[in-house]
Amino acid sequence: MDYFLTEEQQMIVDLSRQITDELIIPQRAALDESEDFPGAILDAIAKADLFGVYIPEEYGGFGAGTFEIVLALEQFGRGCVGVATAFAASALGAFPILVAGSEEMKQKYLPDIASGAKKAAFALTEANAGSDASGIQTTAVLDGEEWVLNGTKQWITNAGEAKIYTVVAMTDRAKGPRGASMFVVEDSDPGFSYGVKEKKLGIRASSTRELIFKDCRIPKERLIGRLGTGFITVMKTLDKSRPGIAVLGVGLGQAALDEAVRYAKQRVQFGKPIISFQAVQHMLADMAIQVEAARAIVYAAARHIDAHPKDMSKASSMCKVFATDMAMKVTVDAVQVLGGYGYMRDYPVEKMMRDAKILQIYEGTNQIQRNVVGQELNKEYT
Amino acid sequence: MKIIVCIKQVPDAKDVRLDPKTNTLAREGVQSIINPYDRHALEEAVRIKENMGGTVTVMTMGPPQAEEILREAVSCGADEAVLVSDRAFAGADTLATTYTLSQAIKKIGGADLILCGKQAIDGDTAQVGPGLAVRMGMPYVTCVRKISAAKDKPFIVERLMDDGYDEIEIELPALFTVVKEINEPRLPSLKGKMKAKKLSVTTLTAADINADASQLGLKGSPTWVVRVFAPQFKGQRTMIQGTVQEQVDQLAEKILEWC
Numbered sequence: 001m002d003y004f005l006t007e008e009q010q011m012i013v014d015l016s017r018q019i020t021d022e023l024i025i026p027q028r029a030a031l032d033e034s035e036d037f038p039g040a041i042l043d044a045i046a047k048a049d050l051f052g053v054y055i056p057e058e059y060g061g062f063g064a065g066t067f068e069i070v071l072a073l074e075q076f077g078r079g080c081v082g083v084a085t086a087f088a089a090s091a092l093g094a095f096p097i098l099v100a101g102s103e104e105m106k107q108k109y110l111p112d113i114a115s116g117a118k119k120a121a122f123a124l125t126e127a128n129a130g131s132d133a134s135g136i137q138t139t140a141v142l143d144g145e146e147w148v149l150n151g152t153k154q155w156i157t158n159a160g161e162a163k164i165y166t167v168v169a170m171t172d173r174a175k176g177p178r179g180a181s182m183f184v185v186e187d188s189d190p191g192f193s194y195g196v197k198e199k200k201l202g203i204r205a206s207s208t209r210e211l212i213f214k215d216c217r218i219p220k221e222r223l224i225g226r227l228g229t230g231f232i233t234v235m236k237t238l239d240k241s242r243p244g245i246a247v248l249g250v251g252l253g254q255a256a257l258d259e260a261v262r263y264a265k266q267r268v269q270f271g272k273p274i275i276s277f278q279a280v281q282h283m284l285a286d287m288a289i290q291v292e293a294a295r296a297i298v299y300a301a302a303r304h305i306d307a308h309p310k311d312m313s314k315a316s317s318m319c320k321v322f323a324t325d326m327a328m329k330v331t332v333d334a335v336q337v338l339g340g341y342g343y344m345r346d347y348p349v350e351k352m353m354r355d356a357k358i359l360q361i362y363e364g365t366n367q368i369q370r371n372v373v374g375q376e377l378n379k380e381y382t
Numbered sequence: 383m384k385i386i387v388c389i390k391q392v393p394d395a396k397d398v399r400l401d402p403k404t405n406t407l408a409r410e411g412v413q414s415i416i417n418p419y420d421r422h423a424l425e426e427a428v429r430i431k432e433n434m435g436g437t438v439t440v441m442t443m444g445p446p447q448a449e450e451i452l453r454e455a456v457s458c459g460a461d462e463a464v465l466v467s468d469r470a471f472a473g474a475d476t477l478a479t480t481y482t483l484s485q486a487i488k489k490i491g492g493a494d495l496i497l498c499g500k501q502a503i504d505g506d507t508a509q510v511g512p513g514l515a516v517r518m519g520m521p522y523v524t525c526v527r528k529i530s531a532a533k534d535k536p537f538i539v540e541r542l543m544d545d546g547y548d549e550i551e552i553e554l555p556a557l558f559t560v561v562k563e564i565n566e567p568r569l570p571s572l573k574g575k576m577k578a579k580k581l582s583v584t585t586l587t588a589a590d591i592n593a594d595a596s597q598l599g600l601k602g603s604p605t606w607v608v609r610v611f612a613p614q615f616k617g618q619r620t621m622i623q624g625t626v627q628e629q630v631d632q633l634a635e636k637i638l639e640w641c
């Protein structure tokens with residue numbers, strides 16, 4: 001379907017497609033196997049200026065918006081959700097600075113993030129604080145001119161690879177949700193270290209580790225925005241970032257559909273290509289319908305967000321649920337179409353199925369997204 | 383430093399079929415690309431510019447459609463693009479090609495460094511680089527696999543040989559033809575693509591380059607293509623000995639034998 005992209009948007013698609021076809025797809029199976037971080041691919045993406053797509057020109061970016069980063073991520077997701085996650089996590093880490101940081105802070109950090117010279121990461125989750133962020137135990141205490149951080153963040157994408165971390169910590173537990181603040185922590189800060197790398201079901205090219213703060217001292221100016229606005233910044237960040245995760249589902253679903261159709265045309269059983277069996281054809285048709293519907297809702301949500309509406313949570317959550325549930329179903333069906341071959345690592349669809357699962361979990365589980373949509377409905381209909 | 387990279391538009395080898403009847407390349411409907419070696423020449427030029435400053439101009443002699451590869455080169459880091467295009471250039475062999483390119487380069491003020499690919503994947507002669515250097519009065523090194531450049535010092539280049547490599551020190555201005563081992567060409571960048579879209583390509587015609595019509599195109603091309611094939615290099619060596627006169631005689635005899 002034609003989504004009437006501008007010439008600039010089409011350029012972003014073409015460039016991301018080229019990177020995906022020439023660099024990501026040829027390496028994805030090896031990266032999945034070795035669980036190595038795709039440093040060279042990310043460097044190529046950086047050289048192509050794509051790390052800065054959504055960052056304003058005054059900070060060295062390309063000055064486009066959510067929709068444009070979504071277009072790039074769709075292609076990367078079609079190639080490998082692991083690589084795409086490593087790329088997307090840098091944007092997730094940059095958003096708090098972009099939405100709430102001071103002018104000095106933006107000038108200090110955004111140019112390096114835009115050029116890809118430094119990657120960023122976003123650190124909210126802890127062992128006892130997943131869906132329920134109020135369980136955060138990491139603290140930040142002001143001591144003279146410095147904040148002192150203590151605690152452990154869990155499952156942080158790009159941990160160890162990124163140089164810039166945006167971290168949520170409690171600055172005043174008594175104030176409840178108003179007692180959380182966000183900070184920038186740099187890789188080289190004293191008292192800051194990383195835990196071991198997790199072993200994962202999928203997206204193995206992305207690195208997931210703990211961040212450990214032991215009397216980690218950072219300058220006072222590293223506070224992002226005002227004191228006590230940490231959760232507001234988190235919400236604004238996730239509202240903007242979720243279409244990026246949603247579209248990984250679109251890219252992944254498209255990739256699974258492509259593999260399934262190609263295979264169904266050439267696999268012969270009972271003397272015919274299996275695509276001639278209606279049961280298979282209908283499965284492929286449903287996959288195609290779901291992928292296109294997901295693409296449409298994600299593009300619409302991204303464009304809606306770029307128009308800076310007052311409230312973007314509902315659109316953002318709706319597209320995330322729809323597109324990532326779709327990706328899970330479509331990748332499972334792709335394995336079904338390929339039968340036993342699909343279950344083998346010789347074909348890419350088993351990896352796609354493993355990779356799909358994370359999309360329903362991170363950046364807010366799909367249950368939590370439905371809660372958001374439900375709460376918005378409840379508000380709207382009073 | 384002013385660097386000129388000569389690039390040629392060639393049919394994508396992936397798509398090329400040989401016409402079984404005529405034994406020539408069936409070019410219809412075949413996608414055109416930048417000659418793969420020339421991508422490496424461009425990448426090297428951009429890297430030298432990034433390290434030492436200067437400008438990179440890409441130049442091609444070809445039909446108006448060749449403008450596409452110039453824009454692509456700009457999206458990969460070139461600053462300026464020159465299309466040398468005129469009906470009078472049609473049918474040029476390497477002699478006429480080097481004449482035309484040299485006139486065009488002189489027209490735009492010459493260059494400190496000219497980079498070419500080792501050879502074009504369609505013509506395959508590997509003659510344009512050396513021929514152009516001679517016409518420009520520049521020293522040249524072919525099959526360069528590494529260039530070490532430092533300000534105000536001679537360049538040091540490595541020339542790939544069958545049995546190793548030569549290290550050569552050379553002062554600019556000079557011309558090098560490069561092999562694929564020299565670097566890994568980058569993909570286009572978003573800013574480069576924007577620039578390429580807006581760029582106005584300079585077009586030079588036969589009149590613009592003050593060309594002598596008898597040296598252009600088919601008229602200026604003494605080459606007759608009898609058959610197209612890729613020669614096998616077996617690296618055989620024959621030592622010719624004797625006095626200079628004897629050596630020259632023997633060599634001349636061999637050359638006549640080979641013809």
Ligand SMILES: Cc1cc2nc3c(=O)[nH]c(=O)nc-3n(C[C@H](O)[C@H](O)[C@H](O)COP(=O)(O)OP(=O)(O)OC[C@H]3O[C@@H](n4cnc5c(N)ncnc54)[C@H](O)[C@@H]3O)c2cc1C
Nearest residue numbers: 122123124125130131155156157208361362363364365367
């Ligand atoms: C590979 C990977 C990478 C990650 N990267 C990052 C990162 O970069 N930064 C970061 O901060 N975090 C990251 N996370 C953490 C991720 O965001 C959390 O895993 C996610 O928010 C869910 O939290 P949880 O795993 O603790 O699940 P829990 O919150 O314990 O949820 C368990 C189950 O209960 C359900 N549930 C919980 N509460 C409710 C409710 N109120 N209503 C209905 N259902 C509910 C959930 O939907 C889920 O099915 C990452 C996680 C993984 C696995």
Ligand SMILES: Cc1cc2nc3c(=O)[nH]c(=O)nc-3n(C[C@H](O)[C@H](O)[C@H](O)COP(=O)(O)OP(=O)(O)OC[C@H]3O[C@@H](n4cnc5c(N)ncnc54)[C@H](O)[C@@H]3O)c2cc1C
Nearest residue numbers: 388443474475476498499501502504505506507508509510
């Ligand atoms: C199928 C076929 C038929 C041909 N028929 C004829 C014919 O009938 N009569 C005839 O005279 N010649 C003919 N030619 C030769 C043709 O004109 C040559 O291809 C051309 O002169 C360039 O030589 P080359 O391709 O061998 O380049 P090479 O010398 O192998 O190229 C080396 C490098 O020179 C540079 N370069 C080469 N060409 C250009 C260019 N146009 N613009 C800018 N830089 C360039 C590039 O950097 C390139 O990497 C034919 C070639 C082919 C493939």
